[in-house]
Amino acid sequence: MKEQRLRELFDQQLQGTLSPADQAEWLRLLADPELDEMRRNLIDDAYEGLPVRHVMEPEAADELFRRTRAGSVNRDGASNSVGIPNRDGRLWIMRPVRVAAAAVIFFVLGTGVWWIFFRQPASAPRTAQSAKSADVPAPAVNRATITLGSGRKVYLDSAGNGALAQQGGARVVKLASGQVAYETSAAALANGELVYNTLTNPRGSQAVSLTLTDGTKVWLNAASSLRYPVAFTGSDRIVEITGEAYFEVAQDKNKPFRVKRGNTTVEVLGTHFNINAYDDEPTTNTTLLQGSVKVNSQLSGSTKFVILQPGQQAQLSRTDRLDKIDKVDMDAVVAWKNGTFQFKGASMQTVMRQLSRWYNVEISYEGAIPEHRFVGKVGRDYNLSEVLAVLEASDVHFKIEGQRIIVRP
Numbered sequence: 001m002k003e004q005r006l007r008e009l010f011d012q013q014l015q016g017t018l019s020p021a022d023q024a025e026w027l028r029l030l031a032d033p034e035l036d037e038m039r040r041n042l043i044d045d046a047y048e049g050l051p052v053r054h055v056m057e058p059e060a061a062d063e064l065f066r067r068t069r070a071g072s073v074n075r076d077g078a079s080n081s082v083g084i085p086n087r088d089g090r091l092w093i094m095r096p097v098r099v100a101a102a103a104v105i106f107f108v109l110g111t112g113v114w115w116i117f118f119r120q121p122a123s124a125p126r127t128a129q130s131a132k133s134a135d136v137p138a139p140a141v142n143r144a145t146i147t148l149g150s151g152r153k154v155y156l157d158s159a160g161n162g163a164l165a166q167q168g169g170a171r172v173v174k175l176a177s178g179q180v181a182y183e184t185s186a187a188a189l190a191n192g193e194l195v196y197n198t199l200t201n202p203r204g205s206q207a208v209s210l211t212l213t214d215g216t217k218v219w220l221n222a223a224s225s226l227r228y229p230v231a232f233t234g235s236d237r238i239v240e241i242t243g244e245a246y247f248e249v250a251q252d253k254n255k256p257f258r259v260k261r262g263n264t265t266v267e268v269l270g271t272h273f274n275i276n277a278y279d280d281e282p283t284t285n286t287t288l289l290q291g292s293v294k295v296n297s298q299l300s301g302s303t304k305f306v307i308l309q310p311g312q313q314a315q316l317s318r319t320d321r322l323d324k325i326d327k328v329d330m331d332a333v334v335a336w337k338n339g340t341f342q343f344k345g346a347s348m349q350t351v352m353r354q355l356s357r358w359y360n361v362e363i364s365y366e367g368a369i370p371e372h373r374f375v376g377k378v379g380r381d382y383n384l385s386e387v388l389a390v391l392e393a394s395d396v397h398f399k400i401e402g403q404r405i406i407v408r409p
Helices: 002-015 020-031 033-048 057-066 188-190 348-359 385-392
Strands: 083-085 091-095 097-099 107-110 113-118 145-147 153-155 163-167 168-172 178-184 197-203 208-211 217-220 224-229 237-248 257-261 262-269 272-277 284-288 293-299 303-308 313-317 322-325 338-348 362-365 373-378 399-400 404-408
Touching: 002 020, 002 033, 178 272, 197 208, 217 224, 224 385, 257 272, 262 284, 284 293, 293 313, 293 322, 303 313, 303 322, 348 362, 348 385, 348 404, 373 385, 385 399
Parallel strands: 097 113, 178 208, 237 257, 362 404
Antiparallel strands: 083 091, 107 113, 107 373, 145 153, 145 197, 163 168, 168 178, 197 224, 208 217, 217 237, 224 237, 237 272, 257 262, 262 293, 272 284, 284 313, 293 303, 313 322, 338 373, 399 404
């Protein structure tokens, strides 16, 4: 009963039709700890309904900002109440902030909740206030390299389209789209020797995609690498990764596909999944989007495993604990592949680690690390200062010094 009533009042609040008589009930239900999960789900659903990029005319943004300095605004621009109590009775203040960049409404959760409205700049985009004199552009190209079996390196950003090398019965080709593919025939594979190549995508580089000789497609994030045989000639298909990669594995029931990272192996037949295995992340996460995978880990002298179904994630902690997570935000997991940063309750450190890899910058903190949680989505094509301007709405401050970001409370 309470859940249904909260949903009704939430919808009325979004539409700007919540009556003064229902206001007290609305606030009481928001403060009810039994409804915490439902409240989060309602916010998530409302967020998903927003456009990815909502462009506003400068005059409209100025008027919206003026009208909402003391209160929140519904989608029609009408003024609504702003107080939302958390479970200890304090208010979360919803305060819209105008930022001169075209993007999405971005929620910031932690010591407060913010709605940030973006508009298209009339001239130069605004940067973070503490970083006006410096900026770092988003990566314009991928700077990946392929290390061939001979040790020779092929630099993809400077290599022309077409054949790049001949390796163990396979031809390495750079396509017009910038993707890399290994082309071969059955006869060539039968006569080819076992040769390994390594695709390395450095920090500050766009994602790069690769098609292996079996038809498997791999996307490699910045600060990541993939070691693979140019031809799968044995009874299985084994590759090794560092960092983060997304796989669309070509089905072959006679040759299981295995991805190795340290003491963890992911076994699949044909499926779509993402592996995040950066050394600076607290966990190694394998997330399944389609098919079925088995995640094996050698932990404390024994083997532990979990079998994943679509929508599930295996988390291996640095203390060798292997857990299966049932409800995972798939869009957030593969946002990097689709050209966005997307967060659902991410910590400041999680956000900054992603920015560090994408923009190839180092992160340092002055004072205590802010305990904010961030929810939102923004394109990875923005300059660093524009992304920091979004985050500064949460009362965190940044300074860019060369290739270093200083985070200040």
